[in-house]
Amino acid sequence: MKTEHVNQIAAAINAVKATEVKNVYFVACGGSMASLATGDYFLNREIEIPSRVYTSNEFVHVNPPGLGEGSVVILRSHSGTTPETVAAAKFAREKGAVTIAISMEVDSPLCQEAEFTVHYNYKDGSDAIDGETGVYYSLIFGILNAVSPNEKYERVLNQLNNLETLFESNRKLTYDRAFQFGSEYKRDKLIYTMGSGAYYHQAYSFTSCLLMEMLWIHSNAIHSGEYFHGPFEATDFDVPFLIIKGEGATRPLDERAINFAQKFSKKVEVVDVAELDYTGIDEDLKEYFGPALAGVVLRQYADGLAEHTGHPLSVRRYMWKMEY
CATH class of the missing domain: 3.40.50.10490 (Glucose-6-phosphate isomerase like protein; domain 1)
Structure with a gap:
């Protein structure tokens, strides 16, 4: 994985480590929300800290009563310009939550609003480990390992290096x-x-x-x-x-x-x-x-x-x- 991505993920994980985490919110729209929901499923399977997925606009309008200091809010927008998600990042940060934005565009409005940015490559032909799946899995399992250390999570992080090969082999396997x-x-x-x-x-x-x-x-x-x-x-x-x-x-x-x-x-x-x-x-x-x-x-x-x-x-x- 590229050094910039490693450093961004490490900064976000260290912020979570330094927080007495009381809840986690996954906030996005459409396909970005669906991708974040996988992380929510993993957290619910592995640890007792409550988490929930929100579509961005609902997150702001509902104003979850548990949102505040001790909350970790993970947001995603492919372009980083989804207005509802940008507003959600601003809203969560003002509430005192740790905000982590995931986007293809590091200089996007979403990344500007969030405290921490995790960028993935999309347009430059980078392999899967630096793409959206590799970066997101590195973040989620890094957070899991920080909150509840387990050698299983370390193995996931190591085996992410197989993603590119597996993506290609499974495309070939199912193409016909x-x-x-x-x-x-x-x-x-x-x-x-x-x-x-x-x-x-x-x-x-x-x-x-x-x-x-x-x-x-x-x-x-x-x-x-x-x-x-x-x-x-x-x-x-x-x-x-x-x-x-x-x-x-x-x-x-x-x-x-x-x-x-x-x-x-x-x-x-x-x-x-x-x-x-x-x-x-x-x-x-x-x-x-x-x-x-x-x-x-x-x-x-x-x-x-x-x-x-x-x-x-x-x-x-x-x-x-x-x-x-």
């Missing part, structure tokens, strides 16, 4: 199926997505940012555990589902949902995270690396749909084109 999926589902105007645990956030990101925002395909992200509490009534032979079969504690929830969906729908696509390549990753760490690998694979599924629908992922109707 992802583009075949694009061919098979190119005429579908609605595709439901499903997942659980950390993978629910991947389903949400795929739904909101890739299917709805970028491809204009109607969708809804369904938690596998909630499927049987209403949504399964929409299941029929021609209703498409993309279901993430996760690696970790909630996998049985996904298996139950898959078994039911496949009985009544002829259009169920399963992305089994356990079948991905984990070379260089310890068995007990797969649950942590799985969401990152799933994100790369799902992006390829979106590329397959874009290719076969003739709808580029860069096309927008409203976003960045008008006031809203």
Whole structure:
């Protein structure tokens, strides 16, 4: 990892170490919120300090009563210009919280408002360890190790060096199926997505940012555990589902949902995270690396749909084109 990133992450972690942490808030919008939510899942699995994910505008308007000194607020915006997230950083810092901004643009308004900045490379062809996943995982597991030292977290940090190789190998592993999926589902105007645990956030990101925002395909992200509490009534032979079969504690929830969906729908696509390549990753760490690998694979599924629908992922109707 580049020295600048190491130093930025170390400064943020040291600030957390110096704080008697009473709570952690993850604050962002859209895909950035979904990526931060993975960290929230890890914290909830590993330590007793309460944490919560907020969409940025709600965070400011709700004004959580626990927010203040002893709070750690982690914010993210890819461009660093999302107005709601910039406002949330300013709001949290004024409340006395430790604020950590994650962005591609180090000189962005978000990074100017936050006390600490963690920058990731995006445009210069840097490998994954200096990209958004490597930098964010380094921050989250560094914080975990600072708050509750564990050799497991140190192993995660060491094995992050395998990310670039794993991203590439899993793209190759799933390329044919992802583009075949694009061919098979190119005429579908609605595709439901499903997942659980950390993978629910991947389903949400795929739904909101890739299917709805970028491809204009109607969708809804369904938690596998909630499927049987209403949504399964929409299941029929021609209703498409993309279901993430996760690696970790909630996998049985996904298996139950898959078994039911496949009985009544002829259009169920399963992305089994356990079948991905984990070379260089310890068995007990797969649950942590799985969401990152799933994100790369799902992006390829979106590329397959874009290719076969003739709808580029860069096309927008409203976003960045008008006031809203």
